[in-house]
Amino acid sequence: MDVAINVHGLSKSYRRHSVLANLDLQVEHGAAVGLLGANGSGKTTLLKILLGLLQADGGDLQILGESPRELSVGARSRIAYVPQTPNQFFWLTGRAMLKYLAAFYSAFDWDYANELSDRWKLSLRTPISVLSPGQQQRLSIVRALATRPELLVLDEPIASLDPATRIAVVDELLRLRIERRLTLLFSSHITADLERLCTDFAILAGGRIATRGSIDDFAQLVRTRVEGDEATLARLPYEGCRYVRKTRDGERMLVADEAATRRVCESLPDSVRAVTQSSDLETIFSEWMQ
Amino acid sequence: MDAVTRLRRVLFELLIRRPVIVCLLSLFYVFAAIAGGTGSTGPKRGLLIAVMAAIPAAGLSAVATERLVRYAASAGALGIPRHVDTLRAAQIMLFLLLVAFPWLVAIGHDAPWVSAAALLIGGSAAGTLLVGRGLLVALLIPTVWVMNAAFGPPEHWLAWSAVHYLVLAGSLAAYWRWMKLPVRVESAAPTIQVVYSDAGHEESEADMDAAGNVKPAKFAEAVRRQDAYVAAAVRGVGDGQLSPAGLALGLGFWSGTAWRAVVISAAVGILLVAAAREHYFLRQPKAVYFGLCMLAAFLALSRVSTIVQWWKRSSAEQGLLLLTPRWPSREMLKGVFLVTMARVQVGSAVGWIAISAVLLGLGWIDVNEAAYGALYVLATSLVACSYLWVALGSREVKEWQLSAIATALLTVAGVAMFQFGSSLGTLYRAAGAAACLLPPMISFAIFRLRPLQFPANPRSRKTET
Numbered sequence: 001m002d003v004a005i006n007v008h009g010l011s012k013s014y015r016r017h018s019v020l021a022n023l024d025l026q027v028e029h030g031a032a033v034g035l036l037g038a039n040g041s042g043k044t045t046l047l048k049i050l051l052g053l054l055q056a057d058g059g060d061l062q063i064l065g066e067s068p069r070e071l072s073v074g075a076r077s078r079i080a081y082v083p084q085t086p087n088q089f090f091w092l093t094g095r096a097m098l099k100y101l102a103a104f105y106s107a108f109d110w111d112y113a114n115e116l117s118d119r120w121k122l123s124l125r126t127p128i129s130v131l132s133p134g135q136q137q138r139l140s141i142v143r144a145l146a147t148r149p150e151l152l153v154l155d156e157p158i159a160s161l162d163p164a165t166r167i168a169v170v171d172e173l174l175r176l177r178i179e180r181r182l183t184l185l186f187s188s189h190i191t192a193d194l195e196r197l198c199t200d201f202a203i204l205a206g207g208r209i210a211t212r213g214s215i216d217d218f219a220q221l222v223r224t225r226v227e228g229d230e231a232t233l234a235r236l237p238y239e240g241c242r243y244v245r246k247t248r249d250g251e252r253m254l255v256a257d258e259a260a261t262r263r264v265c266e267s268l269p270d271s272v273r274a275v276t277q278s279s280d281l282e283t284i285f286s287e288w289m290q
Numbered sequence: 291m292d293a294v295t296r297l298r299r300v301l302f303e304l305l306i307r308r309p310v311i312v313c314l315l316s317l318f319y320v321f322a323a324i325a326g327g328t329g330s331t332g333p334k335r336g337l338l339i340a341v342m343a344a345i346p347a348a349g350l351s352a353v354a355t356e357r358l359v360r361y362a363a364s365a366g367a368l369g370i371p372r373h374v375d376t377l378r379a380a381q382i383m384l385f386l387l388l389v390a391f392p393w394l395v396a397i398g399h400d401a402p403w404v405s406a407a408a409l410l411i412g413g414s415a416a417g418t419l420l421v422g423r424g425l426l427v428a429l430l431i432p433t434v435w436v437m438n439a440a441f442g443p444p445e446h447w448l449a450w451s452a453v454h455y456l457v458l459a460g461s462l463a464a465y466w467r468w469m470k471l472p473v474r475v476e477s478a479a480p481t482i483q484v485v486y487s488d489a490g491h492e493e494s495e496a497d498m499d500a501a502g503n504v505k506p507a508k509f510a511e512a513v514r515r516q517d518a519y520v521a522a523a524v525r526g527v528g529d530g531q532l533s534p535a536g537l538a539l540g541l542g543f544w545s546g547t548a549w550r551a552v553v554i555s556a557a558v559g560i561l562l563v564a565a566a567r568e569h570y571f572l573r574q575p576k577a578v579y580f581g582l583c584m585l586a587a588f589l590a591l592s593r594v595s596t597i598v599q600w601w602k603r604s605s606a607e608q609g610l611l612l613l614t615p616r617w618p619s620r621e622m623l624k625g626v627f628l629v630t631m632a633r634v635q636v637g638s639a640v641g642w643i644a645i646s647a648v649l650l651g652l653g654w655i656d657v658n659e660a661a662y663g664a665l666y667v668l669a670t671s672l673v674a675c676s677y678l679w680v681a682l683g684s685r686e687v688k689e690w691q692l693s694a695i696a697t698a699l700l701t702v703a704g705v706a707m708f709q710f711g712s713s714l715g716t717l718y719r720a721a722g723a724a725a726c727l728l729p730p731m732i733s734f735a736i737f738r739l740r741p742l743q744f745p746a747n748p749r750s751r752k753t754e755t
Contacts, residue, residue, distance in 0.1 A: 048609070051609070051613060052612070052613075053609040053612065053613075053745055071613075073615045073616070074615070076613055076614060076615040076617075077615035079613060080613075081609070081610065081613055083606055083609065083610070085606055088606050088607045088610060089540075089542075089607055090542075091542045092516075092520075092539075093513075093516065095513070095517075096516050096517070096520050099517065099520045099521070099524075100520050100523070100524060100539055100540065101610070101611075101614060103524035103527040103528070103616070104524075104527060104611070104614035104615065104616040104617055105614060105615060105616070106528075106615065106616075125509075125513055
């Protein structure tokens with residue numbers, strides 16, 4: 001399969017604190033992968049390492065077939081990045097920033113940049129420092145899209161946007177993914193947007209990709225709470241479950257598809273009670289982030 | 291966080307951002323301590339201590355005020371609670387450290403209390419005024435001129451009690467204004483944001499212009515000039531070249547030279563030496579010349595230090611630049627940094643050369659004095675360059691770069707050994723020259739051998755995970 005990002009055995013520590021440990025991740029060309037994880041789980045670190053902005057401690061990495069730390073001119077012109085903090089180049093106006101950065105690209109699409117700015121009501125002549133965070137994020141996305149990338153890496157890019165603009169941005173990304181086969185690696189906490197945009201989800205927990213699957217895979221998952229005495233709960237096999245968590249009260253929270261859940265429930269002894277709960281994506285994702 | 295920790299952190303932040311300048315200024319306290327421990331007793335020794343402490347008080351007050359305005363503006367925009375109280379406590383602490391404590395030491399060494407107070411609080415107040423009210427400090431020059439014309443040499447009228455009380459009163463007024471600065475800045479900061487956000491930045495640019503009181507013609511001119519500046523800065527990028535202006539624009543600082551300011555400064559400098567020759571300013575034209583040399587050196591240091599500050603601050607921008615296809619390789623970027631470093635010091639160097647050449651031509655200084663002037667400027671420039679070289683080669687940038695501080699201290703010692711060691715023999719002078727030259731040579735070797743740290747990795751930043 002045609003792979004845009006290939007990571008194997010990636011590790012990274014900040015002094016003694018291990019952030020990423022033996023992480024594997026593949027992103028195929030044309031895929032849109034939503035990267036989820038709790039705050040501080042290492043999403044930004046992972047994205048920065050993938051782009052060559054941080055040095056990994058170990059592991060094999062390739063982005064568009066090249067090592068991130070030695071990206072060729074060709075590879076760099078095909079990659080765009082929207083960082084988490086959107087107020088870059090705050091000493092310039094939006095227009096000056098775009099003009100400055102456009103000089104470093106051979107094919108910066110000014111027509112598209114202007115069109116997006118008009119559509120998203122973005123004032124390019126205002127100093128970036130006085131734009132609202134939402135405006136800054138729009139500008140950051142315009143800047144990235146106007147370079148016409150093949151691979152777009154976005155680090156929580158829509159958190160400050162109002163609902164209307166958020167929908168507009170997601171719609172535009174969706175259009176580009178379908179029409180131009182744009183590959184997306186998208187870190188966000190807003191699952192509703194990820195659901196609309198992404199083909200796959202990867203959940204980062206404990207320094208590695210704890211689970212990965214398509215939206216259809218995750219849509220089939222349900223959460224079940226299992227109550228009973230600790231000795232019995234500890235002995236149960238929970239076969240076929242994607243995730244098992246022990247709560248503070250000693251209960252077990254299981255995430256599994258409906259068939260596996262049914263099998264687990266049927267095999268439970270009488271002393272144990274199982275309650276299947278809400279199964280929307282946000283609830284399912286939040287289980288891995290506990 | 292408890293109040294004491296908060297206060298300590300704020301104080302630290304107010305003074306830490308210019309570590310090399312802070313260290314160099316702190317040397318005056320060392321001189322004051324030496325003056326306190328040695329020499330003859332009496333009011334002169336006390337006054338010498340006050341003078342030595344007043345110089346860093348002015349510099350440190352200026353550094354602290356510049357940071358204070360920035361933090362107050364950010365805190366005001368963000369609406370951080372109790373920030374004003376903490377800043378005010380930090381201001382009081384600064385007053386105690388920079389003015390009150392040295393004053394007690396000075397009067398403990400028999401300095402007249404009013405004179406010592408006038409010196410210390412006057413110095414510190416002048417420092418606070420330098421940020422934003424520099425013109426008021428510049429007014430001192432014509433004032434001294436007028437006083438000289440009316441009452442004779444300064445050593446005469448500066449000894450008057452009336453002058454001391456006047457300086458004291460003026461400085462206290464300036465200090466009072468300074469104490470209210472955080473409140474003023476913090477309360478104004480949200481208004482600036484509101485002007486833009488409530489002016490309908492989501493609506494139309496015309497509404498925003500109206501609310502922001504922007505004149506269309508002026509704004510159009512500003513946009514045209516900015517476009518021209520950006521176009522000039524990125525000229526050559528298509529051919530794989532990056533100019534110092536292009537690098538500076540991407541990192542957020544200015545690499546040019548304000549030639550008009552250089553010409554005016556050189557002219558004012560020459561006039562000051564002329565005034566000193568004509569029995570004004572303590573009749574020390576050579577001291578004034580060396581003072582001007584030091585000023586040129588500090589200006590060069592400050593410009594190079596600005597590159598380091600912005601390089602540390604623009605880590606996120608550097609990440610974006612690094613991903614652009616035409617951004618130069620790290621090796622080529624090293625060359626651009628070297629050229630930029632030289633370019634930002636051109637103004638100071640030309641100003642110093644102009645002053646020295648004119649004074650040499652007029653016979654007001656001799657070749658030896660000009661050579662010592664050159665030594666000051668060159669040594670300070672090398673300290674600045676070392677600071678940048680080591681920073682650019684460091685995997686992780688710390689707030690206090692110990693190597694830079696050590697280089698600065700070694701250079702001061704080296705210059706002193708070189709200048710005053712002629713009577714002690716050639717070896718002594720050679721050691722002085724080595725102390726000046728070795729640290730920059732090592733720093734340059736580090737810069738050449740280590741990979742350029744781009745994007746910068748400042749240690750103080752919150753780790754993003």
